[in-house]
Amino acid sequence: MELKAIIVEDEQISREILKNYLGKYCPDVTVVDEATNVDEALQLLRKISVDLLFLDVEMPYGTAFDLLDQVGDRDFETIFVTAYDQYAKDALNRQAAYYLTKPIEIDELIKAVDLVKSIKEREEEVHIGLSVKEQNGSQLHDKITIPTQEGFEVIPIKDIIYCSADDNYTHVFLAHSQKLVSKTLKHFDEMLSEKGFCRIHKSHLINASHVTAYKKGKGGSVMLSDVELPVSPSRKLELFKFFS
Structure with missing residues (x-):
């Protein structure tokens, strides 16, 4: 499954490193655009439909949390990428799929992308309204x-x-x-x-x-x-x- 992604990161070298890693180790991810701050990211998200957002926490003119608050309803998963591990709890509470710390470890990046792929694939497969599977053949009369x-x-x-x-x-x-x-x-x-x-x-x-x-x-x-x-x-x- 192909994942269309946007990288939101104010440091150019960090964007280049992540793009290179994705191109080499995560071929199912296509980086369709980049943003350096919250405002640029908001403009992109209003124009482009994506599956995945790689998001730095601290940026000029706002934080990752400001961006997610302003986006509102979203149909993409988020992977936080930051040098500051103190944001992990807030990131996960804001519905991040994964939290990566810099410098990025290849194994962790692959694991994060694989998780998002699994989520998106199952979202496509699942049709709410069908009967819930019976658990152990029981009708739950317990x-x-x-x-x-x-x-x-x-x-x-x-x-x-x-x-x-x-x-x-x-x-x-x-x-x-x-x-x-x-x-x-x-x-x-x-x-x-x-x-x-x-x-x-x-x-x-x-x-x-x-x-x-x-x-x-x-x-x-x-x-x-x-x-x-x-x-x-x-x-x-x-x-x-x-x-x-």
Whole structure:
């Protein structure tokens, strides 16, 4: 699969190095244009449809985060390339598919591009609206218990739409109610991962049978009933496994 890419980097030598590496080690990537700052990148993204953005963090007249905020809905994946590793957490929280530090390691660059290729290929293959695959031949009639102040409550797994983290607590969302449970999201992930649930984000665990749509914009998101939740790039492939 060919990936059309833009490099956003204010240092010419860094752009040349990355282009040379891509040409030699990532032949499926075609660099269609370059930008040296946020304004130039915005103008390009308004004119050109691309699959991948190689993005430096610190640039003249703004940062990578300013650019992503101004772009809004987007249909491309982002690979951050920077000399400053303190931005890693912010980058991943802004839906970056991968984070590379300078000087770029060839193996890491190849791994980053391969991840984006896998994501884009599965996005093309997936058709939301088809039935979720049955997990282990089950129709998910199981139930779980959640602790309450009085004891515990029994909830059918199929009634859970999604779970969201709140520090050491988890909000469990049902069709017409929600429960606040004194258990971590990791606890629910381990308990429900074999029951048709998918961790789509560090803060969200969803029941795949309740997904009504997938949107590519803003880095990727799913619709469940009337709720839209972001999908982390590193979690997309796991989500796509539920659909064919």
